[in-house]
Amino acid sequence: MADFVQVIDPGHGGHDPGAVANGLREKDLTLKIALYARDYIHENYENVKVYLTRDKDVFLGLSERADFANRLKADHFCSIHINAGGGKGFESFIYNGNYSNKPKTQALRNVLHDTIISETDFANRGKKEANFAVLRETNMSAVLTENGFIDNTFDATYLKSDFNLRKIAIAHAHGLAKAHGWKLKPKKQASKLSKSGVYYRVITGSFENRENAEQRVKELKAKGYDAFIDVYKK
Numbered sequence: 001m002a003d004f005v006q007v008i009d010p011g012h013g014g015h016d017p018g019a020v021a022n023g024l025r026e027k028d029l030t031l032k033i034a035l036y037a038r039d040y041i042h043e044n045y046e047n048v049k050v051y052l053t054r055d056k057d058v059f060l061g062l063s064e065r066a067d068f069a070n071r072l073k074a075d076h077f078c079s080i081h082i083n084a085g086g087g088k089g090f091e092s093f094i095y096n097g098n099y100s101n102k103p104k105t106q107a108l109r110n111v112l113h114d115t116i117i118s119e120t121d122f123a124n125r126g127k128k129e130a131n132f133a134v135l136r137e138t139n140m141s142a143v144l145t146e147n148g149f150i151d152n153t154f155d156a157t158y159l160k161s162d163f164n165l166r167k168i169a170i171a172h173a174h175g176l177a178k179a180h181g182w183k184l185k186p187k188k189q190a191s192k193l194s195k196s197g198v199y200y201r202v203i204t205g206s207f208e209n210r211e212n213a214e215q216r217v218k219e220l221k222a223k224g225y226d227a228f229i230d231v232y233k234k
């Protein structure tokens, strides 16, 4: 099966800083979010290839960004921006015209939007439509996210933390994965994850009765945790 091609487009760059306020520049924030999202997607999902319209601080015109995705015959396009102008929270946009894949574009956006709202601390400003060039000129389903207001004190404080930028990126990754049905890569063995050779085990219970231990393992697995029974003899 051919890889799913996801284009992520960090807004602005180079001589175009985008919105600037509170010591922050939109172009820096969008790039960080895009890089985090790309790396997270490649690390966690199989058969997905993420292409960024830019992976450094360079200027790109709007049509160049759309052309990039069209040339790649991408399956989906996601542009990342930070808002400004006196508001607060998150909103997302799709193209406001009439086009054949609009219902699909809408459905994908709804999943992404709802995931980002549930995984970040942004207020929900709603699902919107606009005549933006990158949305209009891309041939595939396309969405543009506005991740908080750089000139709002609450949002700017949130955006100053790399931890939160990563959270926003991961929320995009989770939302896109859910929208497109991406499959998680099989879990790596602990031995492959540890470079130091040191492991930290978390024990959640000791039981005299094996059935009780099995019950605990079942509960943990149901919650998505890896668990196993280690028999200990005195």
Ligand SMILES: [Zn+2]
Pocket: 011, 012, 018, 019, 026, 081, 082
């Ligand atoms: Zn912007």
